[in-house]
Amino acid sequence: MSAVVENHHDDHHHGPAKGLKRWLYTTNHKDIGTLYLWFSFAMFLIGGVMALVIRAELFQPGMQIVEPEFYNQMLTLHGLIMVFGAVMPAFVGLANWLVPMMIGAPDMALPRMNNLSFWILPFAFFVLLSSLFMDGGAPNFGWTFYAPLSTTYAPPSTTFFIFSVHIMGASSIMGSINVIVTIMNMRAPGITLMKMPLFVWAWLITAYLLIAVMPVLAGAVTMMLMDIHFGTSFFNAAGGGDPVLFQHIFWFFGHPEVYIMILPAFGIVSHIVETFSRKQLFGYSSMVWAMLSIAILSFVVWAHHMFTVGMPLAAELFFMWATMLIAVPTGVKVFNWVATMFKGSITFEVPMLFACAFIVLFTLGGFSGLMVAIVPADFQYHDTYFVVAHFHYVLVPGSVFSIMAAVYFWIPKWTGNMYDERLGRLHFWLSFIGVNVTFFPQHFIGLAGMPRRYPDYALQFADWNMVSSVGAFLFGFSQILFLFIVLKTVMGGKKATSEVWEGARGLEWTVESPAPYHTFTVPPKIN
Amino acid sequence: MTNIRNLIFSSKSYAILLTLFSVATSADWNALNMTQGVTEISKEVYELHMLIFWICVVIGLLVFGVLFYSMYAHTKKKNPIPATFHESTKIELVWTIIPFLILIAMAVPASKTLQNIYDVEAGDINIQVVGYQWHWQYRYLEDDISFFSYLMTDLDEIYNKVPKGENYLQEVDEMVLVPIGKKIRFLITANDVIHSWWIPAFAIKQDAIPGFINTAWTVIDEPGVYRGKCTELCGKNHAFMPIVVKAVEQEEYDLWVSEKRSAAIALAELTEEDWTKEELIERGEALYAKNCAACHQTNGQGLPPIFPSLVGSDIVLNNKDEQIKILMEGVQGSAMASFSYLSEVEMASVITYTRQSWGNAQKGDGEIVIPKDIVEYKQSKI
Numbered sequence: 001m002s003a004v005v006e007n008h009h010d011d012h013h014h015g016p017a018k019g020l021k022r023w024l025y026t027t028n029h030k031d032i033g034t035l036y037l038w039f040s041f042a043m044f045l046i047g048g049v050m051a052l053v054i055r056a057e058l059f060q061p062g063m064q065i066v067e068p069e070f071y072n073q074m075l076t077l078h079g080l081i082m083v084f085g086a087v088m089p090a091f092v093g094l095a096n097w098l099v100p101m102m103i104g105a106p107d108m109a110l111p112r113m114n115n116l117s118f119w120i121l122p123f124a125f126f127v128l129l130s131s132l133f134m135d136g137g138a139p140n141f142g143w144t145f146y147a148p149l150s151t152t153y154a155p156p157s158t159t160f161f162i163f164s165v166h167i168m169g170a171s172s173i174m175g176s177i178n179v180i181v182t183i184m185n186m187r188a189p190g191i192t193l194m195k196m197p198l199f200v201w202a203w204l205i206t207a208y209l210l211i212a213v214m215p216v217l218a219g220a221v222t223m224m225l226m227d228i229h230f231g232t233s234f235f236n237a238a239g240g241g242d243p244v245l246f247q248h249i250f251w252f253f254g255h256p257e258v259y260i261m262i263l264p265a266f267g268i269v270s271h272i273v274e275t276f277s278r279k280q281l282f283g284y285s286s287m288v289w290a291m292l293s294i295a296i297l298s299f300v301v302w303a304h305h306m307f308t309v310g311m312p313l314a315a316e317l318f319f320m321w322a323t324m325l326i327a328v329p330t331g332v333k334v335f336n337w338v339a340t341m342f343k344g345s346i347t348f349e350v351p352m353l354f355a356c357a358f359i360v361l362f363t364l365g366g367f368s369g370l371m372v373a374i375v376p377a378d379f380q381y382h383d384t385y386f387v388v389a390h391f392h393y394v395l396v397p398g399s400v401f402s403i404m405a406a407v408y409f410w411i412p413k414w415t416g417n418m419y420d421e422r423l424g425r426l427h428f429w430l431s432f433i434g435v436n437v438t439f440f441p442q443h444f445i446g447l448a449g450m451p452r453r454y455p456d457y458a459l460q461f462a463d464w465n466m467v468s469s470v471g472a473f474l475f476g477f478s479q480i481l482f483l484f485i486v487l488k489t490v491m492g493g494k495k496a497t498s499e500v501w502e503g504a505r506g507l508e509w510t511v512e513s514p515a516p517y518h519t520f521t522v523p524p525k526i527n
Numbered sequence: 528m529t530n531i532r533n534l535i536f537s538s539k540s541y542a543i544l545l546t547l548f549s550v551a552t553s554a555d556w557n558a559l560n561m562t563q564g565v566t567e568i569s570k571e572v573y574e575l576h577m578l579i580f581w582i583c584v585v586i587g588l589l590v591f592g593v594l595f596y597s598m599y600a601h602t603k604k605k606n607p608i609p610a611t612f613h614e615s616t617k618i619e620l621v622w623t624i625i626p627f628l629i630l631i632a633m634a635v636p637a638s639k640t641l642q643n644i645y646d647v648e649a650g651d652i653n654i655q656v657v658g659y660q661w662h663w664q665y666r667y668l669e670d671d672i673s674f675f676s677y678l679m680t681d682l683d684e685i686y687n688k689v690p691k692g693e694n695y696l697q698e699v700d701e702m703v704l705v706p707i708g709k710k711i712r713f714l715i716t717a718n719d720v721i722h723s724w725w726i727p728a729f730a731i732k733q734d735a736i737p738g739f740i741n742t743a744w745t746v747i748d749e750p751g752v753y754r755g756k757c758t759e760l761c762g763k764n765h766a767f768m769p770i771v772v773k774a775v776e777q778e779e780y781d782l783w784v785s786e787k788r789s790a791a792i793a794l795a796e797l798t799e800e801d802w803t804k805e806e807l808i809e810r811g812e813a814l815y816a817k818n819c820a821a822c823h824q825t826n827g828q829g830l831p832p833i834f835p836s837l838v839g840s841d842i843v844l845n846n847k848d849e850q851i852k853i854l855m856e857g858v859q860g861s862a863m864a865s866f867s868y869l870s871e872v873e874m875a876s877v878i879t880y881t882r883q884s885w886g887n888a889q890k891g892d893g894e895i896v897i898p899k900d901i902v903e904y905k906q907s908k909i
Contacts, residue, residue, distance in 0.1 A: 061695065062687040068763040069830075136833050142760045148737065149720040149762060153660075153862045155833055237738025238859075243721060244736060278603070280613040308723060308758075309734045310741035313645040317638055324630045328623060335622045338590060341597040343610035348598075356598065360591060367583040374633065376568075376640040377576045379732045380561050383723060383758040444559040449727045451758040454766035456685060458696045460558055 016517055024119070027111030028517060029096045034414075035118050036093025037407075041483070043085030043125065044400075048476050050078040055438075055472035058465050061457055071455035072140035073132065079143025083261065084168045085125055087395070090403045091264040092117075092175045095203045097414065099179060101508040101515065102197045104188030104524045109181040117174035124167035131157035142453060144254070147235030147246040151227040158228060162221040169214040176207035176214075183207075188507070190526030194285065197506050201288050202267030205295045209256045209263075212299075217253040220246065244309050251302035259298045262394065263291055265362075265402030266333055269355045271506070272409055273337050276352035277344030278503035283336040290329035290336075297326050307378045316375050323373040327366070334363055349501075350424035354405035357397055357432050365393030368443065383453075386446025392439045396475075397432075404431070404482065411489050412496035416514030419489040427485060430478035437471025562727045565749050565774075569730035571640045579633055586629075644730075647742050650712025652705065657868075658715075658722030658735035658757070661764035661821060664868065665703050668714075672787045673868075676701045677817055678767045685767075696766065697754045702773040705747065706780040712744045719864045720762060726755035726772060734759055747774040764821055798871045798898040804883065807895060811880025814873050818866065819881075827885045833862055837881050844891025850878055851896065851904050871898040871905075 016022045016031065026032060053074045057065045066074070096114065100107055108114045131138040136155035139145065150158060183204050187196070196204075223246075226232040233239025235246045266287075274281040281287065303311060303319040311319075337359050346352070368390040372381050381387055404427075412418050441464035446452075450461045457465065496513040511519045563573040600606070655666040659675075666673040679698045683689045692698070705711050715724050717735035725732040729745040747753075755770035775783075816825065822834035829836040842849045854874060857865035866874065878896040882888065 061691060063685055064687065068766070072760070072763060072765075135831070140763070146721055146760070149760065153720050153762065237736075241738075243738065277601075277609065279609040280611070282612070283614050283619055285614075286619050308732050309736065310739060313642065316641060316645075320637065320641070321634055324634060327630060328626050331626045332619070332623060334590060338594045338597065339618070340613075342593065342601065343606065343612075344597065344601050345603045345606050345609040346598065346601055347603045356594075359594065363587070363590065367587060370583065370633075371576070371579050374575060374579055374637045376572045376637060376644060376730070377561075377579065379644075379730055380572060380576065380727060382732055383725075447561045448558050449562070449756070451725070451756050451766075453760045456696060456766050459691060459693070464559075 025115070027107070027115050029100050029108045029111070029114065030414075030515065030517065032108075032114050032118050033093045033096030033098075036089045036096060039118070039121060040086050040090035040093060040403075041486075043081050043089070045479065045483075046129070047078050047081035047086055048479065050074045050081070052472060052476050054078065055469040057455055058457070059469040060466065061459055061462050063456055066455075068455045069137060069140060072142075072453070073138040075453055076139045076142055076145075077128070077132070080128065080139075081125070082395075083143060083257070084165075085121075087261045087399050087403070088172065089121060091203075091206070091261075091399075092172075094199075094264065094268070094403070094406050094410075095175075095179055098410065098508060099182055099200055099203060100186070101511065101519055102200050102506055103183065103186060103191055104507050104520045104526070105182060105186035106518060106521045108178050109186055110178045113174050114178050117171045117178065120167050121171050124164045124171065127160050127167070128164040131155075131160045134160070144250060145224075146250075147224060147227070147243050148237075151224050151235055154228070159225065162225050165221045166218060169218045172210050172214050176210040179203050179207040180211075188520070188523040188526055194288070195526075197267075198270040198281070198284070198287055199264065199267030202263045202265075202291060205291050206260050206263045209260050209295055209298065213253040213256045213260075216249060217257075220249045220253065223249075244306075247306050247309060248303065251305045252299075254305065255302040256295070256298040258391075258394075259294055261399045262362075263295070265358070265399050266291060268402045268406045268409075269337065269358050270340075272351045272355040272405055273340050273359075274505065275409075275501050275503045276349060276355070277341045277346050279340060279344040280505075281336070282339035282342075283332070286332055287336055290332045293329040294326060297322065297329075301326065304373055304378075307375050308382050320373055320375045324370065327370050330366055334359060334366075345503075347502075349408075350419070350421065350428055351405045351409035353425065353428045353432075354401045354408065357428070358401045358405065361393055361397035361401070361435070365390055365398060368393065381446065383451055384446040385442045385450050385452055388452045389439050389442035389446055392442070396439065397435050401431070401435075407486065409501075410508070411486065412500045413508060413511075413513050413515055415490050415493075416496055417489050417491075417493035418496050418500075419485055419493065423481065423485050423488075427478060427481045430481065431475060434471050434475025434478055438468050438475055439471075441465075441468045441471075564728040564730055565747055565751065565753065566729050566745050567748075568640070568644055568745070569728060571643065572730040575636055575640055578636065582629060582633065647712065647744055648710075650744055651709040652711045654703065654705075654711065654713050655740075656713050656715045656724050656735065658717035658719075658724065658761070658768075659864070660719050660762050660862075661757075661768040662817070663722075663724070663768060663770060664718075667784070670784050670788065672784065672791065674701050674787070675817070676703065676771070678769055680767075694754070697756075697769050697771070699769055699771045702752070702771045704773050704775060704780055704783050706777045707747050707750055707774045708777075710744055710746050712742060715741045715743065718868075719862075721759050722757050722761045722768070723759035724755070724770060725758045726753055726770060728753040728755075729772075732758060750774050750776060794870055794872060798902065800898075802872075802875070802897050804879065804895050807876045807879040807897070808883050809876075810872070811876035811878070812884075814869070814877040815880050818869070818877065822862065827881065827887075838885045838887065839890060843881050843887055847878070847882065847892075847894055847896055847900075848904075850882075851900065854878060855901075855904060871901040874898075874901045 023035060053066060057071055134157040136157060138157055139161045141150040141154060183200055223234040227234050227236060233241035235241050235243050237243060270281055270287060301319060301323045304323045307316060372378050372387060372390055408419055408424055445461045445464045448460060450457050498512050499509050500513060507524060561573055561576050563570055653668040655668060657664040662675055662677045664675050676699045679700045680696050684691045684695060715733045715735045716739060717737045722735040723732060724735055731743045731745060733741040733743045751774055753772045757765055757768045823829045823837050827837040837843050854866045857863050875896045875898045
C-alpha cells in the first residue's frame with residue numbers, strides 16, 4: 001500500500017527536546033496531541049468529581065452534603081468542563097495524533113499555532129476554576145447560562161467566565177483552522193477527498209462546524225458582558241431587550257456544538273468496527289454523505305431546545321420536522337456499522353467492546369432524541385431527567401466511550417506497547433455497567449416528573465435516584481483503573497507490531513510502533 | 528448441609544441483591560412512566576408518547592437483533608473468512624426511505640396534537656401566572672383576586688431534622704383553585720429571571736419569561752389536587768417553588784372567589800387604619816421570611832456581594848424614602864427586583880420590620896413606615 005522512507009541520519013536535530021521545554025515549545029503534532037489528551041483526561045476527572053458531588057447530594061431526598069448555591073455551581077462547572085475541557089480537547093488531541101499520520105503528512109500545517117491553541121487552554125480553565133474561590137462563588141446558572149440569570153442576577157465571577165469562554169473559543173477556532181488547512185493541503189498524492197479515512201472526513205466537517213459557531217458563542221458572551229458592565233439591554237426586558245434572543249443565539253451555537261462532540265466519534269467507531277470485523281466498511285460514501293447532511297441539518301434545528309419558550313405554531317412545526325429528519329442520516333450510519341459487522345470475522349478486543357457498546361447505547365440515546373423532538377410530548381419531557389438521560393446517553397457511552405475506544409485502539413501505535421487486555425476488559429465492563437446503572441433510571445425519574453437541575457426532590461423519585469448515584473460512583477471510580485492501564489502501557493508491556501491489529505487498514509499502521517517522532521517526511525506512495 | 532445453607536443465605540452479595548430487588552419491587556412501576564393526566568390534551572400527549580416509544584422499541588429490536596446475531600454468529604471462530612461485500616445502493620435506498628416513511632407516520636399525529644394545543648381561544652377564566660425568585664403569583668383577571676403561593680415544606684424537613692411528609696416539596700401555602708369543565712387560560716410571565724410553569728397532569732409546560740406573556744389552556748375533567756414544579760433553572764431555590772392546582776366543582780369555586788374578594792376588600796380598608804409599631808413589626812416579620820429572607824437571610828446579613836446586608840445599612844437606618852423607592856422599583860442592574868405587587872399594608876410592615884430589627888432601630892433614626900406613606904409615594908408617581 002505504501003512505502004515509508006525513514007531518514008535516520010537526520011536524527012540529531014529531529015528528536016524531541018529534553019525536559020519541560022519539550023512540552024512548552026513543542027510544535028510536533030504528536031507531542032501536542034499527547035498534551036491535549038492528558039489535559040482532557042485531567043478535566044474529565046475534575047468534571048467527574050463535580051458530577052459525583054451532584055450524585056452524592058441526590059443520593060437521598062433532603063439537603064445533606066452541599067447547599068443549593070454550591071450545587072448550582074457544581075452542575076454549571078460540570079457541564080462546562082465536560083463539554084469544553086474533556087470531550088472537545090480529547091477529540092482535538094486525537095486529530096493531532098492521527099490526521100497527519102492518516103493522510104501521510106509530516107505534521108499539522110500550522111505547528112506554531114498548534115502550540116498556541118493548546119497552551120491557552122490551561123489558562124482558560126484556570127480562570128474558570130478559580131471562580132470557585134471568588135466572592136459570590138462560581139457561575140451558577142447552568143452550562144447553558146440563560147440570561148437574565150447569567151447577567152443581571154449573576155455572581156461577579158461571571159466576567160471571568162466570559163473571559164474564559166473567549167479563550168476556549170480562540171483555541172477551538174485555531175485548532176479548526178489547523179485541521180482544515182492540513183487536510184486540504186497536505187494529503188499525500190493519491191488520497192482524494194473520497195479516499196480519506198472517515199476519521200479525517202469527520203474532523204474536516206467538525207472543524208467547519210466549529211469555525212461557523214464558535215464566533216456565535218463569542219458574540220453571545222460579549223453581549224452578556226455589555227449587559228453586565230456597559231449598561232446595554234440586549235437580554236434585559238426592562239430595558240427593551242429580549243431574554244429569548246439569548247436562547248436563540250446560544251442554541252444556534254449549541255446544536256452544532258452537540259454534533260461537534262459526536263462526529264469525530266462516528267469516524268473512530270467506523271475505523272474500529274471495520275478493523276475488528278476484518279471486513280471493509282459498508283457504504284463508505286453514504287457514511288460521508290450522512291455526516292455532511294447531519295452537519296448541515298444541525299444549523300436548522302436549534303430551536304428544538306426551546307419548544308417551551310412560546311414560539312408560534314409554524315416555528316414549532318418546522319423545528320420538529322427538521323429535527324426528525326436528522327434520524328434518517330443517523331440511522332444510515334448505524335445500519336452501515338451493523339452491515340459492516342454482518343458476515344465479518346469479528347473479535348472483541350477492548351476497542352471493539354467499546355465500539356459495540358457505542359453503537360447500542362448511542363442508538364438508545366438517538367431513540368430518546370427522536371422522542372424529545374416530538375413537540376407535544378416534549379412539553380412533558382423538556383427540562384426533566386428524561387432529557388438528562390437522553391444527552392448523557394449520547395455523550396457518555398457515545399462520545400466518551402468512543403474516546404476510550406480510540407485510546408485503546410491507537411495506544412499501541414503511540415507507545416509501542418500493547419495495553420493489558422485483561423484489565424482493559426475489566427475497565428470496559430465496569431464502565432458499561434456503571435453508565436447504564438447511572439443513566440437508565442434517569443429515564444424513569446424524568447418521565448415520573450423530576451425536573452433537572454434540582455438539588456432536592458419529592459419522595460417518589462427517591463429509589464431510582466439512589467440507584468443512579470450508586471452507578472455514578474461505580475463509573476467514576478472505574479476511570480482510575482483507566483488511568484492505571486494507560487500509565488502501565490506507557491511504562492511498558494508487550495511490544496506492538498507496526499500493524500498492531502490483524503485487520504488494520506490505513507497509513508498510520510504502516511509506520512513502526514511507537515510511531516517515530518517524525519513520520520512521512522517524504523509522502524508515501526498510494527496505490 | 529447446614530454449612531451450605533449458611534453459605535447461601537448469609538453471603539453478602541445475596542444481601543446486596545436482595546436490597547436491589549426490594550428497591551425494584553417497592554418502586555411503583557406505574558410511576559415510572561409519563562402520567563396520562565386528567566385532560567383531553569394530556570391523554571393525547573400520553574398516547575403520542577407511547578406510540579413513539581413502541582415504534583422505537585420495534586426498530587431497536589430489529590437493528591439490535593441483527594447486531595447481536597452478527598456478534599454471536601460472525602465471530603472469527605465461527606466465520607474465519609469474512610465476506611467482502613461493502614456497498615449496495617439498493618439496500619442503502621431501502622434504509623433511507625423506510626425510516627423517512629416511519630417519521631412521516633410519527634409527524635402526522637404529533638402535528639395534529641400540537642395544533643390542538645395551540646388552539647388558544649379566550650378562556651372562561653383567565654389567570655395570570657407570574658414567576659418570582661422563588662414563588663408564584665396568581666392573578667384572576669375577571670375576579671380581581673391576587674395572591675402568592677409559597678412552598679410550605681418546613682426547612683427542618685429539608686435539612687433532615689424531622690421526618691419528611693407525604694407531599695415533601697410539593698405542598699404550597701395557597702393552592703390555585705379552578706372549576707372543572709371550564710376552559711381555563713393561563714397567561715404566564717415572570718418578574719425577575721426565567722421560570723417555567725409545569726403541571727404534568729395537564730401536559731402544560733410554558734416558560735415564564737420577563738417581558739413576555741405565554742399562554743396555555745386546559746379543561747380539567749376530574750376534581751383533584753394536581754402538583755407541578757418550576758422547570759427552568761432560576762437560581763438557588765429553583766427546586767423549592769412548587770405549583771399546586773386544586774380543581775373543584777363550580778359551587779365550591781364560586782364560594783372561594785367570594786371569600787377571596789371580601790378578604791381583599793378588608794385588606795384595602797386596613798390601609799386607612801392607624802397602625803402601631805408593634806402591629807407593623809408583627810406583620811412584617813412573616814412577610815420578610817417569605818419575600819426577603821431567601822436573599823437577605825433571616826438575620827438580615829444577606830450574602831454579599833450579590834445580596835447586601837440590611838444590618839447597619841445607611842438606607843435602612845436613616846433614609847426611609849430611599850428604602851420605599853428601592854422596594855417599589857427595584858435596583859436596576861442588580862438582583863433586587865421591584866416588590867410593588869405587595870399591598871400598602873404589607874409594604875409598610877416589611878419596611879418597618881427591617882428598620883426595627885437586628886439593632887437597626889438603636890443605630891438609626893428608628894422611624895417606622897405606615898401604609899399611608901406608601902400611598903403617598905404611589906400618588907407622587909402619578
